[in-house]
Each structure stands twice: as C-alpha cells, then as structure tokens.
Amino acid sequence: MKRLLLWLPLGAFVVFFGILALGLYAPDDRTHPSKLIGKPMPTFNLPPAASGRPGLTSADLRGQPRLVNVFASWCVPCATEAPVLGMIAQQGVIVDGIAIRDRPQDLAGFLTRHGNPFRAIGDDPASQVQIALGSSGVPETFVVDGAGMIRYQHIGPIGPGDVDTILAKLGAAR
Amino acid sequence: MKPKQQRLFLGLAAVAAIVGSGFLAMSAIGEKASFFYSPADIAKDGVPQGQAIRLGGMVTGGSIKKAADGVTIDFLVHDGPAKVPVRFRGIPPDLFKENSGVVAEGRFEGATFVASNLLAKHDERYMPPQMDGKQHKTTTLAAQ
Amino acid sequence: MIAEAGLAALWLAAALALLQFALACLGLNDERTQLRHGVRAVAVVQGLFVALAFALLVICFLRSDMSVQLVVTNSHSAKPWLYKLAGTWGNHEGSMLLWVTILGAAGGLVALLERRVVERTLTATLGAQALISFGFYAFLLFASNPFARAFPVPEDGQGLNPLLQDPGLAFHPPTLYIGYVGMSVAFSFAVGALVTRDVGRDFARAMRPWVLGAWIFLTLGITAGSYWAYYELGWGGWWFWDPVENASLMPWLAATALLHSVTVLATRDGLRAWTIMLAVVAFSMSMIGTFLVRSGILTSVHAFAVDPERGSFILALLALYIGGALALFAIRISTVKEGTQFDLVSREGALVANNLLLSAILGIVFVGTLYPLFAEAVSGDKLSVGPPYFNATAGPLTLALVIVMALGPVSRWRRDELRAVVGRVAIPVLLSAAALLAMVVFAPRIHILSFLGIVLAVGVGAASLAPLWGRNLRRTPMITYGMVLAHFGVAVSLAGMATESAFIKETLVASQMGETHTVGPYKITLKSIEPVAGPNWTALEAELVAQRGDNTPFTLRPQSRMFSNPPTETNEAAIATRLDGQLYLVLGKPDGQGRWQLRLWWKPMVTLIWLGGALIALGGLLSLIGRSLRERGQSLRKAYG
Numbered sequence: 023m024k025r026l027l028l029w030l031p032l033g034a035f036v037v038f039f040g041i042l043a044l045g046l047y048a049p050d051d052r053t054h055p056s057k058l059i060g061k062p063m064p065t066f067n068l069p070p071a072a073s074g075r076p077g078l079t080s081a082d083l084r085g086q087p088r089l090v091n092v093f094a095s096w097c098v099p100c101a102t103e104a105p106v107l108g109m110i111a112q113q114g115v116i117v118d119g120i121a122i123r124d125r126p127q128d129l130a131g132f133l134t135r136h137g138n139p140f141r142a143i144g145d146d147p148a149s150q151v152q153i154a155l156g157s158s159g160v161p162e163t164f165v166v167d168g169a170g171m172i173r174y175q176h177i178g179p180i181g182p183g184d185v186d187t188i189l190a191k192l193g194a195a196r
Numbered sequence: 197m198k199p200k201q202q203r204l205f206l207g208l209a210a211v212a213a214i215v216g217s218g219f220l221a222m223s224a225i226g227e228k229a230s231f232f233y234s235p236a237d238i239a240k241d242g243v244p245q246g247q248a249i250r251l252g253g254m255v256t257g258g259s260i261k262k263a264a265d266g267v268t269i270d271f272l273v274h275d276g277p278a279k280v281p282v283r284f285r286g287i288p289p290d291l292f293k294e295n296s297g298v299v300a301e302g303r304f305e306g307a308t309f310v311a312s313n314l315l316a317k318h319d320e321r322y323m324p325p326q327m328d329g330k331q332h333k334t335t336t337l338a339a340q
Numbered sequence: 341m342i343a344e345a346g347l348a349a350l351w352l353a354a355a356l357a358l359l360q361f362a363l364a365c366l367g368l369n370d371e372r373t374q375l376r377h378g379v380r381a382v383a384v385v386q387g388l389f390v391a392l393a394f395a396l397l398v399i400c401f402l403r404s405d406m407s408v409q410l411v412v413t414n415s416h417s418a419k420p421w422l423y424k425l426a427g428t429w430g431n432h433e434g435s436m437l438l439w440v441t442i443l444g445a446a447g448g449l450v451a452l453l454e455r456r457v458v459e460r461t462l463t464a465t466l467g468a469q470a471l472i473s474f475g476f477y478a479f480l481l482f483a484s485n486p487f488a489r490a491f492p493v494p495e496d497g498q499g500l501n502p503l504l505q506d507p508g509l510a511f512h513p514p515t516l517y518i519g520y521v522g523m524s525v526a527f528s529f530a531v532g533a534l535v536t537r538d539v540g541r542d543f544a545r546a547m548r549p550w551v552l553g554a555w556i557f558l559t560l561g562i563t564a565g566s567y568w569a570y571y572e573l574g575w576g577g578w579w580f581w582d583p584v585e586n587a588s589l590m591p592w593l594a595a596t597a598l599l600h601s602v603t604v605l606a607t608r609d610g611l612r613a614w615t616i617m618l619a620v621v622a623f624s625m626s627m628i629g630t631f632l633v634r635s636g637i638l639t640s641v642h643a644f645a646v647d648p649e650r651g652s653f654i655l656a657l658l659a660l661y662i663g664g665a666l667a668l669f670a671i672r673i674s675t676v677k678e679g680t681q682f683d684l685v686s687r688e689g690a691l692v693a694n695n696l697l698l699s700a701i702l703g704i705v706f707v708g709t710l711y712p713l714f715a716e717a718v719s720g721d722k723l724s725v726g727p728p729y730f731n732a733t734a735g736p737l738t739l740a741l742v743i744v745m746a747l748g749p750v751s752r753w754r755r756d757e758l759r760a761v762v763g764r765v766a767i768p769v770l771l772s773a774a775a776l777l778a779m780v781v782f783a784p785r786i787h788i789l790s791f792l793g794i795v796l797a798v799g800v801g802a803a804s805l806a807p808l809w810g811r812n813l814r815r816t817p818m819i820t821y822g823m824v825l826a827h828f829g830v831a832v833s834l835a836g837m838a839t840e841s842a843f844i845k846e847t848l849v850a851s852q853m854g855e856t857h858t859v860g861p862y863k864i865t866l867k868s869i870e871p872v873a874g875p876n877w878t879a880l881e882a883e884l885v886a887q888r889g890d891n892t893p894f895t896l897r898p899q900s901r902m903f904s905n906p907p908t909e910t911n912e913a914a915i916a917t918r919l920d921g922q923l924y925l926v927l928g929k930p931d932g933q934g935r936w937q938l939r940l941w942w943k944p945m946v947t948l949i950w951l952g953g954a955l956i957a958l959g960g961l962l963s964l965i966g967r968s969l970r971e972r973g974q975s976l977r978k979a980y981g
Contacts, residue, residue, distance in 0.1 A: 035624075148293075266933075266937060288929075
C-alpha cells in the first residue's frame with residue numbers, strides 16, 4: 023500500500039505527460055487547408071494596390087498556370103518569402119499578388135525593400151477575397167491552372183526548400 | 197501519536213487533499229466550463245438555455261445594428277446557412293467587423309445570445325477559417 | 341565575429357556542463373576531495389561562460405548587428421536602447437538563452453557559496469544542476485540557435501510588436517525567469533539529497549535561501565504582470581485566469597508551500613519526504629509553465645508562436661527531469677530516516693494545513709488550466725474554463741488558507757492548546773466580528789466571496805501583526821518582521837481584491853461633447869476628442885474632466901491608438917490614482933452620430949492588490965537578509981567563540 027503511494031506521483035505525471043504529448047501532436051487546427059482545392063477560383067475584381075502593376079480579377083487567371091500569393095507588407099514572414107518568390111518569377115513563372123489589409127505607401131515601401139516579383143497586385147483591404155479563397159492567414163500561395171482551377175495551396179512562407187514542390191505542382195497544372 | 201501513525205496520517209491527509217481538490221475541480225468544471233458552439237451546432241442541438249458558452253462564427257454582412265443608446269449592438273453570427281442573433285453591450289474589439297470571425301462569450305436568453313465579451317485575436321496569422329458547419333462543436337476559430 | 345564568439349562560448353559551456361556531470365558521478369563515490377572540488381570549479385567556470393554568451397548576444401542587440409537573424413526579426417536600429425536590450429529576451433531563442441544563463445549562474449553561485457551541506461550531497465546537487473543545464477544547452481544549440489546568421493544581410497530589422505514596447509514588460513520576463521530557475525536549485529538539492537539519502541536540517545538550511553529568493557522574484561513577477569495587464573490591455577481587470585497567468589501562479593503556489601515546509605524541516609526536522617516532493621513539484625511547475633507558454637499548445641491572450649519541434653524538445657526534457665526525479669523519489673524516499681514528531685495543534689500542524697490547502701489550490705488551478713487540452717484530446721470537445729470555475733473553487737480554499745495563516749504564527753512549535761491559540765487572536769476575531777456586523781448593516785447584498793473576503797481581511801490583517809505584540813520591537817529579529825510583513829501583505833491584497841469586486845462601479849455610455857456622466861463618487865465630462873501622433877502610432881485622444889464633489893477638477897486623457905506595423909489598435913486607458921481607489925477611463929469608438937463610447941470605472945481600493953503583492957515580496961526580502969545576517973553571526977561566533 024505504502025509502496026504504491028510512493029509511485030503515485032510518477033503515475034500521475036505519466037498520465038499528464040501523455041495528455042501533453044497528445045495535445046502537441048494532435049493535428050494543428052490553426053492552419054486551415056482551403057475547401058476550394060480542386061475547384062475553380064471564386065469570382066472577384068480587385069483594384070490595383072501598387073503603382074505600375076495592374077489590379078487582379080478572376081478573369082485574369084486564364085491561359086497559363088500561375089501562382090497567386092496572398093501577402094501583406096505588415097507581415098514578417100512575407101518579407102522572408104519575397105526573395106524566394108523573386109527567384110521563382112525569374113524562372114518565367116507568373117506570380118500574381120493579393121495584398122491584404124494594406125496601405126498603398128506601406129506596400130510601395132515593401133516592394134522597394136524586398137523586390138517585386140508580381141505581374142499584378144490586387145488590393146483587398148477588408149480581406150474579402152482572402153476569406154472567399156479559404157485562406158486563413160498570410161502568406162499563403164495558391165497554384166492555379168490555365169482553366170482557373172485551384173490545384174494546390176501552400177500555407178506559410180515559401181522557403182528555398184519548398185521551391186521544387188511548387189514548381190512540380192505548376193508543371194502538373196499545365 | 198506514534199511515528200508510524202503520524203506518517204500514515206500525513207500521507208492520508210495529503211492524498212485526501214489532492215483527491216478532494218481533484219473531485220471539487222472536476223465537479224465544478226462540469227458546471228462551469230464553457231463549451232464552444234457554432235451556429236450550426238445550435239441549429240442541430242437546440243439552444244442551451246442559461247449555460248455559459250462560447251459562440252464562434254462569422255459576423256453576417258450588413259447585420260450589425262446599433263441601438264439608440266450608442267453602446268448596444270445587435271448582429272447575426274453565421275456559419276454556412278445557420279444563423280444566431282447576438283446582442284452585445286460594450287466596446288467591441290478592433291478586429292470586430294462584418295464578414296469577419298468572432299467568438300462571443302455569454303449565454304442564451306430566449307433565442308438571442310447575450311454576449312458579455314467579444315473576442316478577436318491580435319495576431320498577424322489570424323483570420324477566421326472557412327466555416328463548413330460539418331464539424332460538431334470543434335469548428336476551429338482560434339479562440340483567444 | 342561577436343556572434344561566433346557567443347556561439348563558441350555556448351558550446352564550451354555545454355561541454356563544461358557535461359564534464360561537471362561526469363565529474364560529479366565519479367566524485368560521488370570517491371572519498372578523495374580533489375574530484376569534488378573540481379566539480380565546484382567547473383560549475384563556476386560553466387556559469388561564467390554561459391554569462392559571456394548572453395552578454396555577447398546583448399552586445400549584438402545593442403549594436404543592432406543585422407547579420408544576426410535574431411536581431412533582424414526582433415529589433416530595429418531606430419529603437420530606444422531600452423527596447424534593444426529588452427529585445428534580447430523578447431523572443432524565443434533569447435529568452436531560452438536567458439533561462440540557461442540564470443541556470444548556469446545559479447549553479448555557479450551554489451558551487452561558490454554553499455558551505456552548509458555535506459560535500460557529497462553538494463556534489464550530487466551540482467551533478468543534477470549540470471544535467472538540467474546540459475538539456476537546455478542541447479535545446480539551444482540544436483533547436484533554437486540564438487546566434488544564427490542572417491543571409492543575405494538586410495539593411496534593417498523588422499521591429500518589435502508595439503504591444504511589447506513597454507518598460508514594464510522589458511523587465512517582467514527576466515523577473516519571472518529568475519524565479520522559475522531559482523526553483524531549479526531547490527530541485528537539484530532535492531535530487532542530491534535523495535541520491536545521498538541525507539535529508540536533514542543542514543540540507544533544509546542550504547535550500548531555504550534559494551527557495552526564498554526564487555519565491556521573492558516569482559511574487560514580484562506575478563504582481564508586476566498583473567499590473568501590466570491591468571493598465572496596458574484596457575480591459576480593467578487585474579487577473580484573467582489566463583493559461584499564461586496560471587503558468588506563473590502554479591510555481592508560486594508550490595514555492596509558497598515549499599517555503600513553509602522547508603521551515604518545518606530546518607527548525608524541527610519534520611516533513612522530510614513532503615519537502616523533497618514539493619521541491620520536485622515546484623520546479624516541475626516552472627518547467628511546465630515554460631513548456632505551456634513556449635509550445636503554444638494552450639491558446640491564450642498572450643500569443644506565442646507554435647512550434648511542434650521545439651515543443652517536443654522541451655517535452656522530452658520535462659519527461660527526463662520530472663519523471664527521473666519522481667522515480668528517484670519513489671525508490672529512495674522510504675530509505676530516508678524519519679524526522680521528528682509533533683502534535684496536531686502546533687505550529688507544525690498549522691504549516692501542514694497551509695501546505696495541504698496550497699496543494700489543493702495548486703491542484704485546482706492545474707486541472708482548470710489543462711482540462712481544455714484534456715477534453716479536446718479525449719472527446720474532441722472545445723471548451724474553455726474561465727473565472728467562474730476558478731473563483732468558485734480556489735476562492736473558498738484561499739479564505740480557509742488565510743485563516744490558517746492567521747493562526748500559524750501565534751501557535752507554538754511541537755505542542756499547543758487550541759484554546760490558548762484562539763485566545764492569542766481574540767482581538768482580531770473581535771475586529772472581524774465588528775467588520776461582519778458593519779457589512780451586514782451597510783452592504784448586505786454583495787457576493788458571498790467578497791463579503792467573507794473583506795471580513796477576513798480585517799481580522800487576518802490584525803492577526804498577522806500578533807507575533808509583534810508584547811515584544812521589544814527593537815530586539816525583534818528581522819526574520820519575524822519579514823514574516824509579519826509578508827502575512828500582512830496577503831491581508832492587504834485580499835482586502836483590495838474583495839473590496840474592488842464588491843464595490844466596483846461601471847458606467848458605459850455613448851457621450852456627446854460636453855455631456856457629464858457619473859461613476860462612483862466622480863462626475864466625468866467629455867470636453868473634446870483630438871488626433872495625436874507618436875513615433876510609430878497615431879491616436880485619438882479624449883479630454884475628460886473629472887470632479888469629485890466640490891474638489892478641484894482634473895483632466896484625464898485616454899487614447900485609442902493605431903499602430904501601423906503590423907496594423908493594430910490598442911486602448912490606452914487613463915488612470916487616476918487616489919488614496920481610496922482608481923478612476924479608470926477607456927475611450928471607445930464613435931457611434932457615427934457625433935457620440936463617442938466611453939467606459940468609466942471607479943475601482944475602490946484596487947491599488948491595495950499590488951501594494952499587498954509588493955509587501956509580500958518585501959517581507960520575503962527582509963526574511964532573506966535577516967537569515968543571512970544571523971548565519972554570518974553564528975559562523976563568526978563559531979570561529980572566534
């Protein structure tokens with residue numbers, strides 16, 4: 023009885039440890055894959071967000087497969103992602119942007135500082151298109167095929183290690 | 197008391213305190229924990245009267261109505277087709293707006309959810325997720 | 341270069357920790373003293389190297405060295421130097437480096453100063469301390485290197501979250517960390533004592549200053565954190581039972597229990613096994629607190645990044661240290677010799693009751709904090725456990741605890757009579773009865789917890805002074821003053837909490853310019869609302885004139901601030917402190933028809949909450965100083981007497 027009592031704290035800790043581990047490895051519900059993968063882009067029409075780049079409408083997303091990057095100048099991971107996007111754009115990939123809850127002067131500064139790989143940038147001040155896309159944060163990147171279908175969603179910044187996957191998905195979307 | 201008795205007594209007292217507190221804690225949690233509901237859960241399971249809950253969903257576009265006193269607002273929270281009317285008296289958080297996610301804490305009075313607190317998170321990775329209304333009570337708005 | 345030197349110092353410190361552990365294992369069963377002296381020396385050098393690594397990181401931040409990734413993501417060259425300094429630990433990597441620095445420094449200090457315990461126990465203690473340090477070094481070096489280089493080197497950094505740019509917050513984390521890590525020394529002592537089976541009064545005396553020191557810092561950290569949340573968040577509350585707050589409260593509860601049980605062990609040689617257990621629990625709670633905050637598995641108002649890899653690392657360390665210590669406890673404790681006996685009605689008895697109540701409160705907070713995680717893992721239900729639960733369960737136990745706190749210091753060690761004890765607190769009991777009567781007459785309808793809280797605060801406040809009655813105040817030892825002050829602080833804090841919750845007045849209105857509103861004893865007039873600008877924010881500022889009766893009116897200026905990077909709005913409450921409470925005003929939003937939302941609070945006696953916290957910490961400090969003075973005196977007497 024007494025021996026058992028002495029092992030009790032360890033037993034309690036093992037149970038507690040199990041719960042913590044479960045909590046840690048349970049699928050993270052803070053990233054939300056879009057329900058639109060495999061479906062056509064929702065219809066939208068966004069005005070230009072930066073001078074020198076046109077705005078973005080869903081009708082633009084036809085012809086060639088491309089990336090649609092949801093970003094914002096106030097988002098720290100977007101800045102780290104910017105050079106990688108630039109690299110991808112240099113390989114001839116069309117990259118369209120949607121700027122979320124942004125202001126023109128902040129965005130202009132961001133593009134000067136971190137490069138501008140975008141063909142077009144739509145201005146989405148109230149995040150409405152973002153929500154319609156099923157994107158839950160910034161940055162997120164969608165691979166859209168020539169028919170305007172969403173083929174793939176990348177959540178979070180694109181690191182140098184993600185480039186191959188993204189290019190492969192683009193190739194498959196052709 | 198003999199040494200052995202005292203040792204036993206202290207050991208038992210410690211176990212009693214821990215077990216007692218655990219028991220007290222669990223019974224209180226049964227009453228006082230607030231569950232997370234989405235409007236779809238309400239539509240399916242009915243209104244949990246009087247119980248403190250959290251209601252999460254999207255603020256329906258065009259539904260925010262200000263009362264004459266200037267500090268009470270009424271609005272609808274939806275996820276998919278299900279809608280719940282919500283009343284709140286106070287200063288709403290900055291990120292509270294139409295077509296945006298919200299978590300309301302409070303309880304139902306009749307069919308109206310009276311919120312004592314509205315939550316919206318200050319986080320650059322925060323945006324409400326797509327609501328599909330299929331998951332029971334686990335619809336995943338990052339509650340504060 | 342500085343970054344490389346810092347990384348090198350960190351690697352060296354890790355190697356030294358490993359060496360220290362190996363030497364301690366060898367020295368444990370080696371009767372020659374050289375090895376054990378070696379362990380002491382290595383511990384000191386290890387402490388110096390990790391301190392050097394931390395100092396080098398601080399230099400990187402102060403110089404805005406943008407070739408270091410951590411500086412880029414958490415600092416900006418245009419920031420004031422205070423926030424550059426605070427940026428060092430305002431992030432994951434830096435704060436973990438600060439954690440091991442305090443750990444290493446504490447180990448070094450133990451090695452340098454400790455002369456009371458048996459050399460063999462000290463060797464085991466330093467071995468345990470080295471093992472803990474080594475785990476955290478590995479965590480830093482493999483999973484969160486603070487000195488990683490940025491490539492390409494950016495022109496400037498990305499700044500710090502504006503909410504965190506606050507002088508109070510700059511020193512809040514280090515304070516809590518010193519408290520958390522100080523508990524590691526008590527833990528190491530417990531492990532050392534279990535290894536050598538040498539649990540006794542010398543061991544308790546060696547451990548006590550560390551427990552006391554860590555406890556003082558925890559008390560300060562919690563008090564300061566509560567005040568920060570109160571004035572910075574603009575929600576008017578001083579405790580939210582938020583998981584991150586609970587993560588700091590749980591180690592404090594365990595440390596408070598340990599502080600009292602270690603006193604029983606040091607004075608009366610009782611409660612041996614229980615003290616060891618509490619030392620393990622106290623540090624476990626510190627580690628669990630760090631884990632909960634750093635892994636982000638509990639969602640809370642304090643948002644931190646989620647990183648499963650880092651979470652797993654800390655979880656593994658948690659399993660190793662806590663599981664190891666508990667297993668050691670189960671194997672060894674029955675072979676530790678029994679301590680001395682005491683009666684139920686005695687000071688020991690009161691301290692046992694104190695420990696049981698504190699443990700029960702700890703259990704309740706623990707269950708409430710982790711239950712949402714548990715429920716989600718088991719049934720998938722999402723739920724939150726909030727103030728109603730914590731108040732209903734921890735509240736009554738806390739009231740019982742303060743009654744015990746009033747009776748303990750007036751009881752005698754070993755054996756006492758219940759009637760005599762009650763007789764010694766006759767006057768406080770009468771005062772409480774008077775307060776009860778006054779409350780029944782003047783405020784009969786307030787919540788039962790607040791009601792009892794006020795009644796008890798009066799009696800307990802008086803009773804906590806009882807140990808000074810009839811004594812020569814100039815010859816009373818400083819330790820007694822420390823205890824009296826700390827206990828009095830608890831009563832003061834309780835009075836503040838109960839009064840504030842019972843008599844708080846709130847007015848929520850949409851106000852025209854020039855309109856006057858009443859809150860508590862004040863009349864508040866909205867004069868104007870003007871835009872103002874700061875370095876990285878713009879704001880709307882209300883000019884409110886407050887007047888109490890016929891006194892001179894004064895102006896208060898609450899703001900609603902907009903930060904641009906990232907876009908955030910914050911409410912800067914305007915607070916006026918008076919002797920009997922605080923006026924707390926928040927500016928809301930315009931209603932579109934020329935009116936502005938205002939939230940006005942009158943919070944009677946609210947400042948007593950933090951004043952009490954400060955008194956508790958000050959009492960701890962007096963006790964710490966008093967004890968070290970007394971011990972110095974004793975050792976001098978031994979040497980020359």
